[in-house]
C-alpha cells in the first residue's frame with residue numbers, strides 16, 4: 001500500500017505524542033524483575049512494546065519479537081536468568097542485526113546460549129539459570145542496548161557486575177536512561193568514566209509512568225520548521241526527561257524552531273533563525289539522524305553529521321536508505337566510511353513519481369512525510385511501518401490538516 005500526502009497551508013495543532021518505547025520496554029523488564037503488581041502507566045501502544053507484553057503474557061517458551069531491537073536485546077539478558085529453556089526469534093531483518101557481543105558477554109557471566117541459525121545473530125536458544133556475574137569488558141561502540149540489557153539483570157547476578165566499556169561509547173544517554181530507571185526501582189549503580197558497577201540486590205515494585213516520546217517529537221519539530229508560522233503543542237513531554245533525544249529541542253533552535261515548556265508539554269514556535277550549516281556529532285542521538293538530514297536538505301542547510309556508524313545495523317541500513325530516497329527528491333548526500341553524512345548543497349534530477357520507500361523502517365516514513373510540504377503530493381510506500389514506535393502518526397498528521405489518500 002502507498003499513500004499520497006498533501007500538506008496544510010498553516011498548522012496550529014496540539015498532539016498527544018505516543019509514550020516512549022525505550023522507557024516502556026525498560027519498565028516492563030524492571031516491573032517483571034521486581035514482581036510488581038502495579039501495571040506500568042502510559043505504556044506505549046507501539047509494536048515494539050506490544051511484542052514485549054505478548055512475551056510476558058505468553059504461556060509458550062518461544063517468543064517472536066519481530067523487529068524490536070530493544071526487546072531482542074533486553075529479553076535475551078532477562079531470559080538468561082529465568083530458569084527454563086527459551087527460544088527468541090524475530091523478523092528477517094532482526095536475524096541480520098548482530099547480537100554476538102551480548103551473547104558472548106552473557107556466556108562469560110555464566111549463561112548458556114546457542115545460536116539456532118547463524119553465529120552471532122538471532123534466533124537464539126537460551127538455557128536460563130542463575131548468573132554468576134563478575135567483571136567484564138564490553139565494546140561500547142556497537143549498540144548501547146547490549147549494555148542496558150546486562151545492567152538491568154546485573155543486580156540478580158551472584159557477584160553483581162563490574163562492566164568496563166571499551167572504545168567510544170555510543171548512544172550514551174540510553175545507558176543513562178537505564179541507570180536512572182534502575183534507581184527509580186531501588187537499585188543504585190555507579191558509573192565512572194568507562195566503568196559501571198552494579199552490586200547484587202533487588203528491585204522494589206514501584207508505580208511507574210512512561211514519558212511521551214522525544215524521538216516522535218522530532219517529526220513535529222520538522223513539520224513546524226517547514227510550515228510558515230506553525231505552532232505545535234506536544235503534550236506529555238518533560239523538561240528533565242530521561243531521554244537523550246530531548247536534545248532535539250536545542251538542535252532545532254538552529255533550524256528556526258524554539259521550544260517553550262507549557263503546563264503539560266512543550267510549545268514549538270518559529271524563532272526566525274536559520275543556520276547556514278550544521279555540524280553535529282549524533283553518536284548520542286542516532287535516532288534523530290533521519291529527521292535532521294531530511295529537514296536540512298528541505299531547508300537548504302548544508303550539514304556534516306558524524307557519529308552515525310550504528311545506523312547501518314538498525315531497522316535498515318539508514319545511511320544507504322537516506323542517500324537513495326533523497327536522490328529521488330533531487331538531493332545528493334554523501335557518506336564518509338558509513339559514519340558521517342555530508343551535504344554541500346549538491347542537487348540532481350528528482351524522480352518524485354517513484355514515491356519514498358520505507359525499508360521496514362518507521363523513521364524513514366516519519367522523517368520523509370514532512371517533505372510533502374515541498375513536494376506536493378508526496379507518495380510514501382508501505383506507510384504502515386510507523387507502528388513500530390508511533391502507530392497514530394498518520395492520524396495525527398490528518399488531525400493537523402494534512403490530507404492523506406490511500407493509493
Ligand SMILES: O=C(O)C1=C[C@@H](OP(=O)(O)O)[C@@H](O)[C@H](O)C1
Pocket residue numbers: 021022023070142143144145146148170171174286287310
Ligand atoms: O536503548 C534503547 O532504548 C535504544 C538505544 C538505541 O540503540 P543503540 O544503542 O543500538 O544505538 C536507539 O537507536 C534505539 O532506538 C533505542
Ligand SMILES: C=C(OP(=O)(O)O)C(=O)O
Pocket residue numbers: 067068069070071287314315363389
Ligand atoms: C533503532 C531503533 O529501534 P531498535 O534498535 O530498538 O529496533 C529505532 O527505533 O530507531
